[in-house]
Amino acid sequence: QVQLVESGGDLVQPGGSLRLSCAVSGFTLSYYDIGWFRQAPGKEREGVSCISSSDGSTYYADSVKGRFTISRDNAAKTASLQMNSLKPEDTAVYFCAIILPDGQICWDVDQEEYDFWGQGTEVTVSS
Numbered sequence: 001q002v003q004l005v006e007s008g009g010d011l012v013q014p015g016g017s018l019r020l021s022c023a024v025s026g027f028t029l030s031y032y033d034i035g036w037f038r039q040a041p042g043k044e045r046e047g048v049s050c051i052s053s054s055d056g057s058t059y060y061a062d063s064v065k066g067r068f069t070i071s072r073d074n075a076a077k078t079a080s081l082q083m084n085s086l087k088p089e090d091t092a093v094y095f096c097a098i099i100l101p102d103g104q105i106c107w108d109v110d111q112e113e114y115d116f117w118g119q120g121t122e123v124t125v126s127s
Helices: none
Strands: 003-007 017-027 035-040 044-050 059-061 070-075 078-081 093-100 120-123
Touching: 003 093, 017 035, 017 093, 017 120, 035 070, 035 078, 044 070, 044 078, 059 070, 078 093
Parallel strands: none
Antiparallel strands: 003 017, 017 078, 035 044, 035 093, 044 059, 070 078, 093 120
């Protein structure tokens, strides 16, 4: 059974840091591209970052570039999103998702094409 479980969400002050984790089971992570997405209250879900399975290439939304870092550990079957210099506008529920690549760069893939999703972890940035 495929399962993705996010953790690490919390309430943090502006300028603070959090590290989100995505633990996966039921499949071989090394075959899949991994994406992080977020949905803020009242807004549509948006892509935050993704990392390829083939060469570990990483991609970021402009709003998080330079502040967030995505990583993966295929052996441990985990993915992480290190978030630094957090801003109130980063407040959202964060989701990890995976997709079996078919030649497209993970950043160019529509969210709806991702194969499996976690249930999300809540991040609140507020003083």
